[in-house]
Amino acid sequence: MATTHPALTSVILIFQNVRVTSEKFDSLSLEALYGLADKMGLDLPPGLERLFVIEEICDALAEDSEDRRAGRGEAVHVEEKKYFSRELDEIESETGQSAPESPVLETRYNETLIRGLVRDPSWAFAYWDISDADASILFGEESSTVLFLRVIELGGEDSRREYFDIPIAAEDYQWYINLPRPGVRFRIDLCSRPGESPSGRIRVLARSNDVESPRQALESGRPLSDRVIKLLELSGIEELDIEVVRDENPQRILPARSGQGDGE
Amino acid sequence: MQTGFLALVLNAHLPYVRRPDHPRYLEERWLFEALSETYLPLLRLFRRLDDEGIPFHLTLNISPTLAAMLGDKVLCDRYVDYLDSQLRLASAEEERLRGDPQFSRLARLYAELYRADREDFDLTYSRNILGAFDYFYKRGRIELITTGATHAFLPLFRDNAEAVAAQVETAIVAHRRAFAKHPAGFWLPQLGWFPGVADTLHAYNIQYTVVSTRGALLGDPTPRNGSFAPVQCPNGLTVFIRDSGAVKEVWSETEGYPADPVYRDFYRDIGFDLPLETLSPYTEVGPSRIFTGFKYWAVTGKTADKKVYDPAAAAERAAEHAALFLEARKAAATAAGAHMDRPPLMVCPYDAELFGHWWFEGPAWLEALFRKAAADDFLSFVTLDEYHRAYPVNQVSMPEFSSWGDGGYAEVWLDGSNDWIYRHVFKAAERMSELAERFPDETGLRERILNQCSREVLLAMCSDWALLMRAGRAGNFARRQVEDSISNFGRIYDMLCSNTVGTEWLTRLEKRNNIFPAMNYRIFRKKR
CATH class of the missing domain: 1.20.1430.10 (Families 57/38 glycoside transferase, middle domain)
Incomplete structure (x- = not known):
């Protein structure tokens, strides 16, 4: 029987990267919010009201985003200079001479699907759609149907695969998913089940492509010599937050410090 | 005694912004500014060094979208109009600043820049900039490579093999049309690598590419020479590794050379200082302020009270920074070389437009770099192709998904x-x-x-x-x-x-x- 990984359920985080809004955390329990805060390195006193925990997390995410943008060595900042004739959007609004508006794109293609994209070792992005025909069956007959995403780790035997679920609303169409750990392959199923019966039959509406999160630790298939470790250090491995630890086992490489951008 | 190699790789790229159906299209100025401040100054630099017999081995990616625009008649005609407008603005500025030796000298600097651009573009190169780069390519002075057809960030398309292949194949066809040669190297847009792209590149007979330090060091297995030698994918594709030290000194907005107080300030521009009625005949955007390219102030520091730009002091600093850069690379090469069985290689990939457009003194820094390296046999500049020929066999390792964007993966895109x-x-x-x-x-x-x-x-x-x-x-x-x-x-x-x-x-x-x-x-x- 499949099991839910306990560490996963405590850190499910869903947010839109640019504007982190507190609504994005509404589906998380207070315990999950504390777990997330802990993972982010926030030292919150116990017993805080839910609202304050969410505020702290939102502030930290916004600050982290600012720090990363202001960080050194950001190639894209330099790249942006190519486009520095002026804020073209501002000019358009000043002059009222904007280029002709593009036709509005259809927001969906009326097909039931889900697709996953890996963004970095910690986050993946999923978007989906449910065709009108499927939606009418789902919500027509059973108005209490609930939808959720099931994030399933791949690689092991089917029966022992770990997964976690993310509840979604009928009007949702995309989420960012916090991944349990780097270097794993997983799939995202778009699922439904009867709302009045949590143990009711689960229907898989669509399955995503396989998504693989990148490693964050050195792939040391065999022990690394001091010579190699020296060259890795000279290559800037410490600035990339990939640690070389020499204590108990001098040739062992440990995972990167989590959650920090390198801005290489 | 030679102790190492430096491979300078410049990525010349702009997205496709041609709009012939608009009489004036602001985004086309991105191309005109890059031509005026980067591509034409680079060509003048190549000519000077070539005339003096000073080697300037570098690898230059000219993206297919940029190549298409450089070869487009409508844009070339518009660029000449732009230059004429800039020259008129330069004359007006010289007139306005007559009597003020400090500022009139700066107005003259821009007049000379745009005059040289006008003459080179129209007369020296007959509006054929691709041909001008090709001249140095065919003479073996530089190496030209290509990149994704429209600079797509390929890791996000990893599940659509046809789309990735279309980016690669279209780019190769465009490169061959422009330069009559198959490119041996491929610049990964944004250094965006994922393991599967190795097969696509190899299938199109691409010999090598460049990845970020992070992507390479997280490769499987770990590269035993760090970033100081390329690795080879199991299919034979050679993967060069970005040198993180060399990048930071040039690239960082806050700590890099371009942030030095004596260099020209990028942001302060007469487009925002002078009355609109003075500017509007030259900027063609009506009652709006835009960057004109005429900048009279030095970086100075984090203050609004900027010092007047001094080109001579800035040129001197550029030469000093070139010497510092080489010294730092020598030190790194010496340290790394002690642990290697071949001379270390340091690959320095930058956006070409960094040099001249943003960092105004960038071309002078590059020139000083080549001149100093030529006078010193400690470090040699090589193209990726030259290194690849000299060292065709490398450790087998598959780099990890990565990019050069913030965070090192895909969060920018x-x-x-x-x-x-x-x-x-x-x-x-x-x-x-x-x-x-x-x-x-x-x-x-x-x-x-x-x-x-x-x-x-x-x-x-x-x-x-x-x-x-x-x-x-x-x-x-x-x-x-x-x-x-x-x-x-x-x-x-x-x-x-x-x-x-x-x-x-x-x-x-x-x-x-x-x-x-x-x-x-x-x-x-x-x-x-």
């Missing part, structure tokens, strides 16, 4: 500001493959339609649009580019499905988005 793109672009790419499968042997009008369809898909894949949306700079413009391409694609797709063709509309679109004249829509067919 996939966040709340731009993630909406992918639903549409993936659908367009899938439908394009479907069309190519359904209509594999079309000729005449239907072939034209399918080719235009392919162009629109490729244009929508451009990574610059996502970058601009995230930066909040020209975000509306970037959004429109994607929406235009996707809706153009959708219209053609519907035409083909309903077997009705609007010839007049198609012809107009072909004239506007005339990139990749050798387009063959069959590149989107499923790979078997």
Whole structure:
């Protein structure tokens, strides 16, 4: 029987990267919010009201985003200079001479699907759609149907695969998913089940492509010599937050410090 | 005694911003500014060094979108108009500043810059900038490589092999048309690597590429020479590794050389200092302020009270920074070389437009670098091709998914500001493959339609649009580019499905988005 990984359920985080809004955390329990805060390195006193925990997390995410943008060595900042004739959007609004508006794109293609994209070792992005025909069956007959995403780790035997679920609303169409750990392959199923019966039959509406999160630790298939470790250090491995630890086992490489951008 | 190699790799790229149907199109100024401040000054630098017999081995990527614009008559004509306008502004500035020796000297500096650009573009190169770079390529002075057709961030397309192959194949065809040679090297847009791209590049006979330090060091197995030697994928593709030390000194906005107080300030521009009525005859954007390229102030520091720019002091500093850069690389080479069985290599990839456009003294720094290296046999500049020939065998390792963007992965091109793109672009790419499968042997009008369809898909894949949306700079413009391409694609797709063709509309679109004249829509067919 499949099991839910306990560490996963405590850190499910869903947010839109640019504007982190507190609504994005509404589906998380207070315990999950504390777990997330802990993972982010926030030292919150116990017993805080839910609202304050969410505020702290939102502030930290916004600050982290600012720090990363202001960080050194950001190639894209330099790249942006190519486009520095002026804020073209501002000019358009000043002059009222904007280029002709593009036709509005259809927001969906009326097909039931889900697709996953890996963004970095910690986050993946999923978007989906449910065709009108499927939606009418789902919500027509059973108005209490609930939808959720099931994030399933791949690689092991089917029966022992770990997964976690993310509840979604009928009007949702995309989420960012916090991944349990780097270097794993997983799939995202778009699922439904009867709302009045949590143990009711689960229907898989669509399955995503396989998504693989990148490693964050050195792939040391065999022990690394001091010579190699020296060259890795000279290559800037410490600035990339990939640690070389020499204590108990001098040739062992440990995972990167989590959650920090390198801005290489 | 030689102790190491330096490989300078410049990425010259701009997205496709040609709009012949607009009398004035602001985004075309991106091209004109880069031509004036980077590409033409680089060519003058090459000429000077070549005349004096000073080697300047570097690898230059000219992206297919940039190459298409550099070879376009409409844009070339408009560039000459732009230069004439800049020269008129320079004259007006010289007149306005007459009597003030400090500032009139600076106005003259810009007059000389645009005069040299005008003369080189029109007379020396007969408006053929690609030919000018090709001249140094064919003489073996520099190496030219290519990149994704529209600079797509390939890791996000890893599940659409046809779209990735279309980016690579279209780029190679464009490169061969422009330079009559198959490119040996491929610049990964944004250094965006994922393991599967090795197979695509190898299938198109690409010999080597460059990845970020992070991606390489996280490779499987760990590279035993760190970033000081390339690795080889199991299929034989050579992967050069970005040198993180060399990058920081040049690239960092806050700690890099360009932030030095004596260098010219990029942001303070007469476009925001002078009365609008003085500027409007030259800027062509009516009652709006834009960057004119005329900047009289030095970086100075984090203050609004800027010092007047001193070109002589800045040139001196550029030479000092070149010496410092070489010293730092020598130190790194000495340290690394002690642990290696071959001279260490340091690969320094930068955006070409950094030099001159943003860092005004960048070309002078490059020139000083080549001159100093020529006078010192400690370090040698090499092209990627030269190194690859000298050291064809390298450790086998497969780099990890990575990029040179913030965070080292895909967060620049996939966040709340731009993630909406992918639903549409993936659908367009899938439908394009479907069309190519359904209509594999079309000729005449239907072939034209399918080719235009392919162009629109490729244009929508451009990574610059996502970058601009995230930066909040020209975000509306970037959004429109994607929406235009996707809706153009959708219209053609519907035409083909309903077997009705609007010839007049198609012809107009072909004239506007005339990139990749050798387009063959069959590149989107499923790979078997």
